Amino acid sequence: MTLPIVLIHRGDDTYLSYSLRQAEVSNPDASVFLLGTAINQHFASDGITHVMIHSYMQSASAFAPIYKHMHIMPLSYNLFCFQRWFVLRDFMRDNQIQACCYIDSDVMLYENVNNPIYHDFKMEFVWTNFVSLDLLDRFCAFTTTYFANTMLYGQLVQETKQLGHLSNNLPLVSDMVVGLLFLRQFPQYTYTHGRYDDRMFDENINRPIWAESLEGKRKVYLNDGQLYTKDVASKAYIRLNSLHFQGTVMKDFMSFFFTPHLSKKGSFYFDYQTRLWMPTVLT
Numbered sequence: 001m002t003l004p005i006v007l008i009h010r011g012d013d014t015y016l017s018y019s020l021r022q023a024e025v026s027n028p029d030a031s032v033f034l035l036g037t038a039i040n041q042h043f044a045s046d047g048i049t050h051v052m053i054h055s056y057m058q059s060a061s062a063f064a065p066i067y068k069h070m071h072i073m074p075l076s077y078n079l080f081c082f083q084r085w086f087v088l089r090d091f092m093r094d095n096q097i098q099a100c101c102y103i104d105s106d107v108m109l110y111e112n113v114n115n116p117i118y119h120d121f122k123m124e125f126v127w128t129n130f131v132s133l134d135l136l137d138r139f140c141a142f143t144t145t146y147f148a149n150t151m152l153y154g155q156l157v158q159e160t161k162q163l164g165h166l167s168n169n170l171p172l173v174s175d176m177v178v179g180l181l182f183l184r185q186f187p188q189y190t191y192t193h194g195r196y197d198d199r200m201f202d203e204n205i206n207r208p209i210w211a212e213s214l215e216g217k218r219k220v221y222l223n224d225g226q227l228y229t230k231d232v233a234s235k236a237y238i239r240l241n242s243l244h245f246q247g248t249v250m251k252d253f254m255s256f257f258f259t260p261h262l263s264k265k266g267s268f269y270f271d272y273q274t275r276l277w278m279p280t281v282l283t
Contacts, residue, residue, distance in 0.1 A: 001128075004030060005032045005101045006091070006103075007034050007035070008053065009034065009036055014152055015106065015195060018255055018257075019103070019109075020032060026110050030113065030114070033091075034049070034051070035053050035056070036051070036052070036053060037052050037054075038052070051091065054248055056091045060083035063140075063144060066172075067198055070170070070171055070173040071174065077214075078243075082175050085136060085175065089133065089136035094119070097133065099133065100130075101118075101128075103129075103242070104244070105244045106127070106244065106250075106254070108254060109128075109242050110226075110242060110243075111201075111242065113130070120190070124183070126200060128202075128244065129253070139179075142181075156173060156178065159177055161255055168281075180272075194241075195238075198238055198239060199238065200243045201241045204244050204246045205217055205246065206247060206250065210230040210232060215272050219270075220270045221269050222268040222269070222277055225259075226239060227240040253275070256275060258272065262277075
């Protein structure tokens with residue numbers, strides 16, 4: 001059975017259309033669901049199924065009173081980052097979906113999610129996640145426990161500090177941190193950091209880390225219709241399974257990385273200043 005792809009988004013943002021359509025282009029046999037609101041229902045075209053978030057907000061609403069806000073983002077925003085997992089869990093349960101690929105609306109997906117080697121990639125990147133219904137049941141219970149228990153919440157804050165998720169010394173408690181804490185329950189879990197030999201899921205286009213950079217962003221190459229990044233140490237070209245356009249500014253670039261807009265022949269790199277794919281020679 002083909003793994004469904006699910007996105008959750010409340011706004012009416014143009015970039016959402018590219019994330020949805022790219023998921024559909026890269027996985028033509030998969031069902032693509034947008035759990036959204038009335039204002040983004042118009043994105044439900046060409047086989048994309050729109051589902052109203054409010055139909056699955058009951059357990060998410062029950063979580064709200066125990067949520068403790070510690071973040072620079074608005075309370076409503078960060079709370080919903082946690083609530084979305086309850087929404088997704090209840091949607092999957094109601095529709096008898098046992099597993100899915102969840103991506104954030106600022107992720108462009110280029111790989112077939114039905115490849116089983118990726119199906120254990122869970123909660124390392126909350127923006128690109130392969131989750132089962134059972135896993136979500138456990139994660140929602142885990143999250144609830146850590147917010148309801150004062151001592152455990154203190155441990156969560158301490159973990160946030162140790163991971164360096166800080167802004168002016170304020171710990172930024174997020175579902176990313178809870179996800180990493182949750183993974184410690186699985187001692188057999190193998191951390192991949194999104195890397196699978198000569199392919200990878202992108203953590204953040206603004207954080208190239210080991211890869212070649214351009215203007216502080218990941219330098220992205222296009223070769224015969226496929227996207228790559230380059231490992232600085234090995235000089236190897238790593239095929240991109242996804243790109244994560246984190247941040248308001250970067251979301252404006254998503255249309256330039258939409259597969260139907262890309263040349264199918266030749267070698268290029270993307271220039272962020274001119275917003276053009278520039279011819280190059282891959283070495």
